[in-house]
Amino acid sequence: MANPASAAGAVPRVSPFAASRGLADDVVEAFLAVRSETERRAKPLTPEDQMVQSMPDASPVKWHRAHTTWFWEQFLLARHSPGYVGFHPDYAFLFNSYYVSAGPRHARAERGLLTRPGAEEITAYRRHVDAAVVRFLKEADDDALAEMMPLIEAGLNHEQQHQELMLTDILHAFAQNPIAPAYDTSWPFSGPHTGSGWITLNQGIHTIGHQGDSFHFDNEKPAHRVLVGPVKLARGLVTNADWLAFMDDGGYRDATLWLMDGFAAATSEAWEAPAYWRRKDDGWQVMTLGGLRPLDPNAPVRHVSYYEADAFARWSGKHLPTEMEWEVAARAGHLDDAFGVAWQWTRSAYAPYPGYRASRDTLGEYNGKFMVNQFVLRGSSLATPARHSRVSYRNFFYPHQRWQFTGLRLADYGV
Amino acid sequence: MANPASAAGAVPRVSPFAASRGLADDVVEAFLAVRSETERRAKPLTPEDQMVQSMPDASPVKWHRAHTTWFWEQFLLARHSPGYVGFHPDYAFLFNSYYVSAGPRHARAERGLLTRPGAEEITAYRRHVDAAVVRFLKEADDDALAEMMPLIEAGLNHEQQHQELMLTDILHAFAQNPIAPAYDTSWPFSGPHTGSGWITLNQGIHTIGHQGDSFHFDNEKPAHRVLVGPVKLARGLVTNADWLAFMDDGGYRDATLWLMDGFAAATSEAWEAPAYWRRKDDGWQVMTLGGLRPLDPNAPVRHVSYYEADAFARWSGKHLPTEMEWEVAARAGHLDDAFGVAWQWTRSAYAPYPGYRASRDTLGEYNGKFMVNQFVLRGSSLATPARHSRVSYRNFFYPHQRWQFTGLRLADYGV
């Protein structure tokens, strides 16, 4: 299935870093492609939509647009472009997310209180920084560009991550609204219809993690050898129909199916279905970016927490796979819907690979400090931007969270 | 001092209910005057400004604009105008505030999550209802109008109360913003310079509460006799300079000056000055609707809680007056700055007058159910709309609250 979030195809078809015209042109083109995709995603949203923060885990769309811009200002322009004048003296404070070493920050949970700067000023801020970056890139020589390329690629990928969050966060906000606004009425709400059957991994030593010099986040390194299998992995994803069977069998009420912390969360938050499902007189409906829609039983289930995924697996007599198993199977091309449909919970706690050490510069805060209390998700979702999926990619969320496009596939050790 | 909030003079100078032209014309004029004042106050605010809810006690300006409109729709049009078609089927749910008998409501603390309807739709909503009300009023005969007059007056006064809250709520929101936006750069930040000296009330029986048929809220009734005095009341209000002396003397740190619950609040919220005061290198500044301004020592102190007012009074060797004392002195014309400057805390807990009984219709919820845990404030503030001040008026807030324009005057029982 095509990734709807990138359907508009703003990203250039050619490799952004091919040397056809000179490096600067390619870099500028890639930069503008990513920057304009952010704006494309914000376009359907009113100024009010862009300001809401419906829970501390989410951020306003306006903030995402500003924060990704601050990233370029802080890490590229302020450091490498002599004479660059910041757009506004308070923005570094307002739009730093969590980089302790980049200075103090506005409190995360209060992002939704900032009515100003407004969406229009953020547009101006983006234009100001875009122009400065393009000017700077065009004037840079190839050696300097090559040296800055890791930073530039980090900035592009960082912005793409926020592109996905813009959609998950606005969906959460819209789901709080009794009038159920639609972000995009053409948003796909059914399908894809995923495969069935199992593939087998025999026991063996494999290398996982990112190899080579192409772009990757530091948490994908070091590549290392692991002993995997024997295990079977489901070729396809768990569907809404599967989930309904779990629900009909009392899955949400049977404590023996759940991890203790999971059942506590399910009880205190009164879960009885995945997030955004709403029980109507004539059956289940689902709040989506396309508005409230009837449930498609054949579509993969989304918006389930790790706790729910784990309980479902136990109820099925199966397990969740480890992230190593997932990567080995995906590298072998065995998995359907590995990418572009739903992030897939693994039973691997998010942890550093052996010998991993976060770099000491500011970007070193990017991944390392989150390596506790979260679980790894693999693949990518229908909200993930084009060119942002990777077989070694490690996403991570807390086990109670379910506002992301999170689903699951099963594993079976009874080989 | 003139009341800045009404400086634009939108309210007609003539009594709105004088019978010069026929009752309907006068009612329509009064109606439109109040309605347009609401919009005048919202005008400087962006769509984002109008959406923010910076704490559960506050509401978005957009919500105030919609809720006051719902009031006319719910209580006037739906009940008295046959064939009236509501603007939107969900608005009754979204914009009911707390009228249990008017049906279920959207959760108060989540008003800031509603990005839609946006400010523009609320403008359309107001226009729709205004037109329907004016049409309805113009077509009504005088008998019907006379019968509905209590309801119409209630609606006008209700909307005026929300006009004041629009300003206090947006000030609170702006005060959370590190860039300290100004609502109106011409907002007065100094003065008035209040009187000094004391006036004496000898012991005697007086009647307090509203008498006669002119408009009043039900909590001002029944008028009844009270024994007041002997006591002295300060002619003027406590000033910022007075407050600085209290602060310099360690007033915020000396538990023996405070009510126990008050000191607990002061400690847990780290109070060290009135709300919106900010310590700068060169002295105190105050966040106002005109933006951040230097403190005027001669201006009356504002944005203090009951707890602070009580501690200040104890530190002064004085007390706060009762609401009965305040009303007797105000009726006698003894008080400076009784109205239009700052609401004045009294030491009277908000309670029903003897024999008070809330009416059983929906508007009966207006006052009675709040008569616990709050304190009465008398007078009015610089944000109170013109024609909304009254000697028998009883405002009320919880003792820890300080986002209103609340100050104090002292009483002395050592006569």
Added chain:
Amino acid sequence: MANPASAAGAVPRVSPFAASRGLADDVVEAFLAVRSETERRAKPLTPEDQMVQSMPDASPVKWHRAHTTWFWEQFLLARHSPGYVGFHPDYAFLFNSYYVSAGPRHARAERGLLTRPGAEEITAYRRHVDAAVVRFLKEADDDALAEMMPLIEAGLNHEQQHQELMLTDILHAFAQNPIAPAYDTSWPFSGPHTGSGWITLNQGIHTIGHQGDSFHFDNEKPAHRVLVGPVKLARGLVTNADWLAFMDDGGYRDATLWLMDGFAAATSEAWEAPAYWRRKDDGWQVMTLGGLRPLDPNAPVRHVSYYEADAFARWSGKHLPTEMEWEVAARAGHLDDAFGVAWQWTRSAYAPYPGYRASRDTLGEYNGKFMVNQFVLRGSSLATPARHSRVSYRNFFYPHQRWQFTGLRLADYGV
């Protein structure tokens, strides 16, 4: 009805301060009477019973026994008895309750964490201090004694207050225990059967508050003139049968009967009956100091909060009386069961009498700092020690609290 808590009659029948034998003898006798009553009340309790703190509002019985002892040590012996050596250097820290000016204190909510000193050591502490006090009193000359008499009387009355709390606190703790222990199986659980009918107070000026030099708390002063009436007061107390009618009529579920804060408390704490009532297959039972007992419909209702009392009054078409009305009626001898049955909620917020000023010494913290957010109760309960009831006595609790022996009588302004 006799007050069961004093049934053992440990308090001397003669006035403790009559000059028959010399003042010291009388004072010692009164002192020992009060001190032994404390121990008599603790006697049925195991060491574990004496240690429990079942909520922050309650304190362990062991703590009450120690704190009342610390009072004598701190305020009498340490100040007036040269050479007195404290029992233990840490006890001043552990057993100060809330006297800021007497130094730092152990955190109130953590009193139940102190396993040591144990009940036995507290017994030794009490004996040590009792012996020192008796020795000190016997050696004092009459002038010194007379001068200390206010302090001694304060200490005796303070200890009596804690005697009542020992019973209310242990009842709360036992009520948390699924096996429902009994404190005293002979504790009366039915009766008395209270009077009916109404008495009328015409409008007039009366003096309320304590007059003369006999013992009183500072909050009963200054006596002052008030205008009271016209109003009718119920001769008797509201009964369990009355309360059942309120419950059967949906009283706990009808928001329009409740103060808003009250309904919020009722909802969040899931009230559906007075505290300690338990629904059984064959009707209501009540957890009492005598264990779990069938409900006596004719007995006065107890363990209701102010919120419940207020809702009940509104449901009845009546009100709660003010404390002034109560006192005027009680002074006139019009009220049945004014004392020794249940504290009676009034609708008077707890506030200082006009001109009241807490004394600046440590005992000045006794009452004044609580004068906010609480309501006055008048009379006394079946747990109040003998000789501790007074027509001007002002008890006070927060409107949500219901672990005291609190009931109500009604007022009617529809004279």
Added chain:
Amino acid sequence: MANPASAAGAVPRVSPFAASRGLADDVVEAFLAVRSETERRAKPLTPEDQMVQSMPDASPVKWHRAHTTWFWEQFLLARHSPGYVGFHPDYAFLFNSYYVSAGPRHARAERGLLTRPGAEEITAYRRHVDAAVVRFLKEADDDALAEMMPLIEAGLNHEQQHQELMLTDILHAFAQNPIAPAYDTSWPFSGPHTGSGWITLNQGIHTIGHQGDSFHFDNEKPAHRVLVGPVKLARGLVTNADWLAFMDDGGYRDATLWLMDGFAAATSEAWEAPAYWRRKDDGWQVMTLGGLRPLDPNAPVRHVSYYEADAFARWSGKHLPTEMEWEVAARAGHLDDAFGVAWQWTRSAYAPYPGYRASRDTLGEYNGKFMVNQFVLRGSSLATPARHSRVSYRNFFYPHQRWQFTGLRLADYGV
């Protein structure tokens, strides 16, 4: 170093299950040895000591004594001993810990509210059940005994786990008491002085987990093959002196050394040293079971959370080992102080071994449902009972917890 907790040597020297005299005799002897060790540990404690619950994570000693007894009653006697009459009908409710399938339970956080049954009644309860168990075992034939042996061993090991918790829980309670009581004044507070240097594990496949039929918990199974290394492990434990260097270098204040959740915990709980360390005028003291003692710099650090251990490792330029690395090194005999000193945090999140499936009977709730959000600790502590340490043993706690005897050893991947 000897394990002080077992110094009294109540456990039989011979293998409890050697067939010398007949199985029943051996089983009875082992049963009585474990049961009496529980009582030996409770002996220094007063009734009040045994009742305290100083935080929801801890339980009263009295409860531990009763709960371990309920285990025998519930799982052995009620199921296998026809005609057994329970000691008290409410105890199953009161003393079930978390076995959902064994019925409803008293709320965990309210265990400290139960003053009754008291310590003495629990002693009687233990005697009643001990006698019944001994009688039952003596009358059982060898086949029946052999069949029940897994259950009996589970009961013995379960009780031993609670023996350790009795000490950690009472230490936490005593540490809240300003008078710092000692549990056992002869409790060792210094030493042992741990080894230094590093041992190397080359990369290779090893089997970890429990093999064979001897007693183990289900979480140690299935044994499985893992690829381990290359890595170096410290031979000894991190000491107090090491920790002081971390503190002196600002370790508790440098956010870049910490996991984000860890720094949030450190900040909100104001950590500045391990739990139970107290800064005195003349240096650090430590609250121990022997009372308040001067810090021994050469002793292994204890009472640190995972978050602190992880920050320390990062500060050292090292890591924590995985549980697999620990087990491989320990099986090879390379580790000093692996057992009997301090539980050692690993960086392995607590997770099921591949293919692990909790059994469906009640005891299946024992381990599986905790397998999220916790970290594995290996080894054992000075509070672990004799015969309760095992190379495959997996202990687990949440990363913020530090009331256990938890320390750490380092790993180094820079081989």
